[in-house]
Amino acid sequence: xxxxxxxxxxxxxxxxxxxxxxxxxxxxxxxxxxxxxxxxxxxxxxxxxxxxxxxxxxxxxxxxxxxxxxxxxxxxxxxxxxxxxxxxxxxxxxxxxxxxxxxxxxxxxxxxxxxxxxxxxxxxxxxxxxxxxxxxxxxxxxxxxxxxxxxxxxxxxxxxxxxxxxxxxxxxxxxxxxxxxxxxxxxxxxxxxxxxxxxxxxxxxxxxxxxxxxxxxxxxxxxxxxxxxxxxxxxxxxxxxxxxxxxxxxxxxxxxxxxxxxxxxxxxxxxxxxxxxxxxxxxxxxxxxxxxxxxxxxxxxxxxxxxxxxxxxxxxxxxxxxxxxxxxxxxxxxxxxxxxxxxxxxxx
Numbered sequence: 001x002x003x004x005x006x007x008x009x010x011x012x013x014x015x016x017x018x019x020x021x022x023x024x025x026x027x028x029x030x031x032x033x034x035x036x037x038x039x040x041x042x043x044x045x046x047x048x049x050x051x052x053x054x055x056x057x058x059x060x061x062x063x064x065x066x067x068x069x070x071x072x073x074x075x076x077x078x079x080x081x082x083x084x085x086x087x088x089x090x091x092x093x094x095x096x097x098x099x100x101x102x103x104x105x106x107x108x109x110x111x112x113x114x115x116x117x118x119x120x121x122x123x124x125x126x127x128x129x130x131x132x133x134x135x136x137x138x139x140x141x142x143x144x145x146x147x148x149x150x151x152x153x154x155x156x157x158x159x160x161x162x163x164x165x166x167x168x169x170x171x172x173x174x175x176x177x178x179x180x181x182x183x184x185x186x187x188x189x190x191x192x193x194x195x196x197x198x199x200x201x202x203x204x205x206x207x208x209x210x211x212x213x214x215x216x217x218x219x220x221x222x223x224x225x226x227x228x229x230x231x232x233x234x235x236x237x238x239x240x241x242x243x244x245x246x247x248x249x250x251x252x253x254x255x256x257x258x259x260x261x262x263x264x265x266x267x268x269x270x271x272x273x274x275x276x277x278x279x280x281x282x283x284x285x286x287x288x289x290x291x292x293x294x295x296x297x298x299x300x301x302x303x304x305x306x307x308x309x310x311x312x313x314x315x316x317x318x319x320x321x322x323x324x325x326x327x328x329x330x331x332x333x334x335x336x337x338x339x340x341x342x343x344x345x346x347x348x
Contacts, residue, residue: 264298
């Protein structure tokens with residue numbers, strides 16, 4: 001299939017473009033949120049950059065929308081309305097952010113033309129989508145391999161914009177974890193983190209935004225991974241750390257409990273319990289290594305790349321073949337986590 005999709009979430013796209021389709025990525029000379037294209041990433045040849053002005057002449061089978069504004073933009077660029085003239089799904093990456101969270105209405109609630117795809121069951125539970133068709137496709141990770149060494153008795157953390165996002169990302173909890181071990185913080189926007197947390201360079205090192213090829217071995221050199229996020233869909237960095245074979249110390253919030261078995265390190269809403277577990281792993285490299293192996297096994301079992309791509313194939317074939325006159329021949333069938341009609345949601 002020819003799939004139109006904007007490069008919005010680099011970590012998610014890292015997996016999505018590794019399927020068997022042709023991925024049309026709008027690209028402009030200045031890049032930016034509407035023209036990032038491949039973004040310089042070493043993606044498979046199926047990920048093709050396309051000038052937005054040329055989309056009207058392209059054969060497009062389906063569009064994967066990720067921002068509400070893309071509905072109007074696709075119609076402007078292609079002359080086809082998503083969900084009406086062009087098969088479409090809407091991929092929701094995020095948890096609700098505003099107002100009374102349990103009552104948060106999704107922007108596509110109650111429409112029936114565009115299925116809403118959530119990346120976690122937690123998100124599907126908390127977003128009110130009314131009668132819109134809903135599906136959950138959990139994350140998949142290209143396996144970076146068992147790179148864990150744990151050679152440094154440090155705790156690794158990956159947070160983008162930790163100062164700005166603060167309590168959302170659990171940045172305020174870092175001083176607690178620093179009592180267990182030296183922190184190495186990776187990710188974008190880490191400037192001023194030492195000053196904001198009151199931690200000196202002997203307690204916290206800002207490693208910055210490294211590419212995947214550099215990030216993975218650097219992170220895997222830390223004794224354990226700390227995931228202090230309070231409010232996030234899940235966090236691909238957590239799944240990557242588990243794939244690397246790192247033991248993980250995770251705040252028991254949102255979807256983390258589904259991803260992290262206690263045997264993989266520790267998961268709790270008690271920061272004191274997590275700090276004690278982190279200190280124990282710092283002191284016992286053998287236990288850290290054993291728990292990291294369990295973390296990797298759990299991640300491969302639930303968040304493997306092939307399961308992710310197969311689930312997406314099912315959804316996209318469903319959407320394309322549901323159009324009048326379309327054929328569903330050769331459509332693969334697997335359990336992709338369809339939500340029932342209970343609670344006002346309809347299945348895709």
